[in-house]
Amino acid sequence: xxxxxxxVPEPEMRKLLTSHGLRVTQQRLSVVRVLASDRxxxxxETLLERVRKAHQTxxxxxxxxxxxxxxxxxxxxxxxxxxxGTLYELKRDDHAHxxxxxxxxxxxxxxxxxxxxxxxxTTIEVRSVEAIAHGSCKKCLTxxxxxxxxxxxxxxxxxxxxxxxxx
Ligand SMILES: [Zn+2]
Ligand SMILES: [Zn+2]
Numbered sequence: 001x002x003x004x005x006x007x008v009p010e011p012e013m014r015k016l017l018t019s020h021g022l023r024v025t026q027q028r029l030s031v032v033r034v035l036a037s038d039r040x041x042x043x044x045e046t047l048l049e050r051v052r053k054a055h056q057t058x059x060x061x062x063x064x065x066x067x068x069x070x071x072x073x074x075x076x077x078x079x080x081x082x083x084x085g086t087l088y089e090l091k092r093d094d095h096a097h098x099x100x101x102x103x104x105x106x107x108x109x110x111x112x113x114x115x116x117x118x119x120x121x122t123t124i125e126v127r128s129v130e131a132i133a134h135g136s137c138k139k140c141l142t143x144x145x146x147x148x149x150x151x152x153x154x155x156x157x158x159x160x161x162x163x164x165x166x167x
Contacts, residue, residue: 008036020073027066030055032075032090041079041087041097041106077128081106096130100137109133 008016013032017024030051035042042050048063067088070076079087079097083104096111115129 016075020070020075022069022073022075025066026055027051027058027062028070030058031063031066031070035076035088035090039108041081041089043085043087047088074127079106080132096133098133098135100140101134102136102140102143105137105139107137 010029010033013029013036014024016032017028022028031047034047034050044060044063044067047067048058048060051058051063067076071078071088075091076088077091079089081087081099081104083101087106095108096113098107098109099105111131111133113131117126117129120126120129
C-alpha cells in the first residue's frame with residue numbers, strides 16, 4: 001500500500017526528487033509539496049498561485065520548467081482535461097480518470113483494464129497507457145438534460161422537415 005502523499009515529510013520529498021535523477025531545487029520541491037498536499041489535479045496556474053503563497057517571487061517560467069522536468073523524470077504526470085487544459089498530479093498507483101465533458105472536472109476512478117503491449121505499434125516506444133472515462137459530473141447532469149432535450153427537439157424538427165421535402 002502506498003502511504004498517503006499528504007503525509008510525505010520533506011526529507012522524503014527530497015529523496016523522491018533525487019531518486020528520480022533530479023537535483024533538488026526550491027521550485028521543484030514547492031511543486032511536489034503542493035501536489036502532495038492534496039489528492040487532486042492541479043493546473044499550472046493553480047500550482048503557481050499555491051507556490052506563491054510561500055514564495056512570492058516565484059515566476060511563471062520557473063514553475064513551467066519544474067513541471068516539465070518532473071514530468072520527464074516520471075515523478076508527476078499530465079492529465080489532459082478537455083476544458084481545463086493540462087492538469088498535473090503526483091504519480092501514484094495506477095488509476096484512471098473520469099472527465100466531465102461539460103465543466104472539465106477530473107476525478108480519479110478505479111478501472112481495470114489490461115494492455116497488450118506487444119500488439120501496440122512499434123513506431124513509438126510506449127511509456128504508459130492511460131484510460132480516460134468521459135461523462136457528466138453530478139453538477140452538470142442537472143443542467144445537461146435540458147440542453148440535450150433542446151438539441152433532440154431541433155433534430156426531430158429537421159427530420160420532419162426532411163420528410164416533408166421527400167413527400
Ligand atoms: Zn461537470
Ligand atoms: Zn488522478
